[in-house]
Amino acid sequence: MGCSSSLPDRAPSGRSAGLNSEGIGAADAKNLKVKLVLLGDSGVGKSCIVLRFVRGQFDPTSKVTVGASFLSQTIALQDSTTVKFEIWDTAGQERYAALAPLYYRGAGVAVVVYDITSPESFTKAQYWVKELQKHGSADIVMALVGNKADLQDRREVPAQDGIDYAEKNGMFFIETSAKTADNINLLFEEIAKRLPRPALL
């Protein structure tokens, strides 16, 4: 069960046209675009986060992701710049783990997601952070996301553990709920603010 987009799966094309080696580019000085990859254990809610961000929906009946799916969304910041996110939502099931480098290679942003009710998913998130530190772009912007924050009564990963781990690894940290929409837009706005800007800006 999960949130999947109705768009067909697409093979990754490596870097998108117009993006530099960190996956960040500018159509012009005020309009940035960035390749973003979501990584994390199966079932943590990656597809639901994307669906909530892109379409404002939560669909508890859709399927697990197969391979990866692609969506894009543009947001406007207060300084009147826009950021287009080209989002690769990867499949968390173990059988797809070997495909992950195809999606995180050349990404300017990596969003590593765990489920606050699942310590195993927090351990898996740490695995992905290490993998990105070894093989991701040098200037990649990384966010650590504790999802399913609506399930407070089932929480098993204290927020402080996420905060501490993120701080040690130079990551932005936030807890979200794709179900209630809590902090979903904020996650992407905060990422946008942290993107290195072209010299023109």
Ligand SMILES: Nc1nc2c(ncn2[C@@H]2O[C@H](COP(=O)(O)OP(=O)(O)OP(=O)(O)O)[C@@H](O)[C@H]2O)c(=O)[nH]1
């Ligand atoms: N309560 C709650 N449930 C959520 C939330 N986000 C996702 N879910 C549920 O968690 C399950 C898995 O969500 P998905 O988005 O498919 O998980 P995924 O990380 O994309 O999983 P894979 O595609 O297999 O990697 C679904 O049953 C969702 O309804 C949330 O914020 N709160």
Ligand SMILES: [Mg+2]
């Ligand atoms: Mg998915």
